[in-house]
Amino acid sequence: MRSFLAMTIPHGAIGAAAALGLLVFTATPSGAVEVERVTSPGGIEAWLVEESAVPIVTMNFAFRGGASQDPAERPGVANMLSTLLDEGAGDLDSQAFQERLADLNVRMSFNATRDAFYGQLVTIADYRADAFDLLRLALNEPRFDEEPIERMRSRIEAGIRSDLQDPNAIAGRAWSAAVFGEHPYGSPVEGTLESVAAITPDDVARLHGSMFARDNLTVAVVGDIGAEELGPLLDTVFGGLPESADLTEVSEADMPRDAVVEQVEMAIPQSVIQFGRPGLKRDDEDFIPAFVMNHILGGGTFSSRLYEEIREKRGLAYSVYTHLAPLDRAGLFVGGVATRADRAGESLRIIKSEIERMAVEGSTEKELEDAKKYLKGSYPLRFDSSGKIARQLVEIQLEDLGIDYIDRRNDLIDAVTIEDVRRAAGEVLGDGALYVVLVGQPVGDALEAPAEGG
Template sequence: MTETLAPAVAGPALALATIATVSAGPARAIEIEQVVSPGGIEAWLVSESAVPLISMQFAFDGGAAQDPAGKPGVANLMSVLLDEGAGDIKSAEFQEKLETLAIEMSFDAGRDSFYGEMQTLTENLDEASELLRLAITEPRFDDDAIGRMRAQTASGLRRALQDPDSVAGRLWSETVFGDHPYGRPVKGTLETLGEIDAEALRDYHRRVFARDTLTIAVVGDITAERLGPLLDEIFGGLPENADLSPIPQPNLPEGDVQEVVEMEIPQTIIQFGRPGLLRDDPDFIPAYVVNHILGGGSFSSRLYQEIREKRGLSYSVYSYLYPLDRVGVIAGGAATRNDRAAESLALIDAEIRRMADEGPTEEELAKAKRYLKGSYPLRFDTSTKIARQLVEIQRDDLGIDYINERNGLIEGVTIEDARRVAKRLYGDGSLYVTMVGKPDGLVTPAKGG
């Protein structure tokens, strides 16, 4: 990697640029510039003029965790309303402008962040930027648009009530996080959705949309000199500081937890997990490698081999690390016949305990590191993927040179690291398990382990 202080740039557009040359694949390298606008708004830029297209991704801290207590779904409903009219432009006209100019604009509420995305042809950048500015600084929240989007969201919620995967996921969050904000349904409920009005949406917008928690990444046919003032044009009208409610660390259950919701379906949906690690934990990279061996490596993982390949109990079985801002957890899932649910769960439990006791083999570790290093460039094969990765790297405070360092961190994981972290990660093997279906032959664990 090369990292240099950029030469002076004419005009005020670029206050400082840190350039990181990123080898993201055999064909080319990616140069990341840290751009600071005249108004002090920062963004990471990958300038690429080969295609006349610009992708901008951004995020505000907050997400669904900032929904008012007792009223989940505010952030999610707002995410589908921001492009339903803004400023003096009503919904139909706003949507027509996006379609006519081939501008893609979307928003999404995660647990801890509120995300936005805009893609445009270079020739339409001015119009696209103005529409994005209006959407994030002057949303209308008209009653007709709220009613339409509320009805659309409610329709999805009704379908989710009959979908076993959705039921299992919601049950798992409620079981693990309880009445903590992480335990609330991101999309709300049919009851709370009806209570969300324009006032609640405007209050959320006022508290969350601010410059101090904003991260931005831009990829495409734009220079640092052009991007600098553009950042002020789009985001400069936002308040300087957010007014976020403090989110406490959740108290996770101790020991085994098992909850079942009966549903008349031929399969049982299993979701499982246990405490994990925060993203800034020094052991996170070794844990990531170890989880790949256990359940993250799809066709090569221990869970896949034992449950799918050897016994044909499930079409897929997986696990992953889920680091939220306030807590880290491990999560996973599988679907199997009702009469094989107990057997499948016992195998999952056994493999987790075996990983805790023995850790991976040296051969497993070598294969995992080889795969994780070789597949990393696939995260950067489109402008949208690059921009989203850069936003997440900024949110995680990993540094502009992380992309260059990441594979070295993977390679540096030793067998001693992996076995030590496996024991730390999976501990006594206890699990939080939720199931939806008609599972046969389950043994209910004692509460509290």
């Protein structure tokens, strides 16, 4: 395995080092990352990439569930939980806990997504025992005191108020609500002003108790620690959690069969358009061909068909994008563009035209080869820092791709044929019917007009 860039980091410099990106691996072929499976004496599994050149340990972990476990009438609980775990635990109140983090030069962070609850710990190797014990307190004995809850509530509400003035955030919320309706995916992860105001300490404590469990956990560790030492520390942090989670069953999302068009009026010079349709889940055998197809259509920042047609040829927008979004209970193909209000209809017609052309014709051989070259060549950039490696390993575990996926991934890309791309394009893009939300000045029926040749 290629090593960390050689350097000396003083014990007091972890925050600056992390902020400056110093905890860096040389960009390497994916196979150069050697992943070891570690099982603690108590049976907790972690994937480890050991590297002793820099005295830093990074641990990422996740619990399945996330915001999809929020009470139906009270979205935002998981998000609030993520703000509170470092705001007091055990016999340490919020101020004492934060001071202890600062004394140890430990960075601890948490966040909730629709399907998982994530955490990260970054510590200097010499302080790892104390740092892991502090994380144990946060995960096992959070306090949920009134003062930090009210402080975090105010911060979240301020963020929501800001989002209510942000056309991109408005488009995202409106699109999810239109596509998913009453399904948990239809509610914003951050919650609403009304739901956040109603969240109680008991709501947060209940979600913590039901989601944080050993059978619901994935862990990845990167840095200056060996398997022999890591095992007992895993038990220190996670061994006191309940054996089994008590998650609410989440149904498969039932998305609309027909096109959706919604306009949200807002007096802004540019219109923001979010569009999409059903895609593929991560375990679908055509996901990799669809991934390659999407890069050709709209995923390649400066090389995609949509970029060429929308920006290069017509100057309609600074950027346009598409990507696959595989959720646990839904596969999505989504995209977006921001363009002049008087040309929003034109932009969407071109997007529809290119989607339909890809669905019918697939890609050219040159497009396929160029996409493969880029996707394989850029993959090592996902592994050029300890934090990136740990995040990738957690995601690979959550998606059940196997510990050898890093070694297999580029071969999977290489194996995609032009027939595979055409088949995946037909499956994902299908009849071309889109779910569309526009935020900006109204454009009447222009959004519903049929596609035109680009």
